[in-house]
Amino acid sequence: RHLLVMRGSTLVGMISDRDLLARGHWRHGALELDPKLLIVHAMSPAPYTCAPDARITDVARRMIEKQIDAMPVVDAAQRVVGLVTSTDLVALAAHRTSEEVLPFGYRIRDLAAST
Numbered sequence: 001r002h003l004l005v006m007r008g009s010t011l012v013g014m015i016s017d018r019d020l021l022a023r024g025h026w027r028h029g030a031l032e033l034d035p036k037l038l039i040v041h042a043m044s045p046a047p048y049t050c051a052p053d054a055r056i057t058d059v060a061r062r063m064i065e066k067q068i069d070a071m072p073v074v075d076a077a078q079r080v081v082g083l084v085t086s087t088d089l090v091a092l093a094a095h096r097t098s099e100e101v102l103p104f105g106y107r108i109r110d111l112a113a114s115t
Helices: 015-023 057-067 086-094
Strands: 002-007 012-016 025-027 030-032 070-074 078-083
Touching: 002 078, 012 015, 012 070, 057 070, 057 086, 078 086
Parallel strands: none
Antiparallel strands: 002 012, 025 030, 070 078
């Protein structure tokens, strides 16, 4: 669902299914994109990144704060060494023992009450 856009070994952007959905339109049950659309116009430039030694909670908080579903992992030389996704974070939570409490609270908001 996420592809890194590279110029040589330099990360210049990231493109996701969400980026493509925002730039296309549905026709006969299929997403149609302008065949002239360039990646540079569809990608998210300069994506938020994290270091390999970043704390998982910090990465998760930043992804929530920025409303993003993936974050490239870059080393001190700014080389891409990985990609953390929201699916990775859910998988981490799922692999905890059933007796372990997640390190954060979650409250469901009543959206009808806020309108």
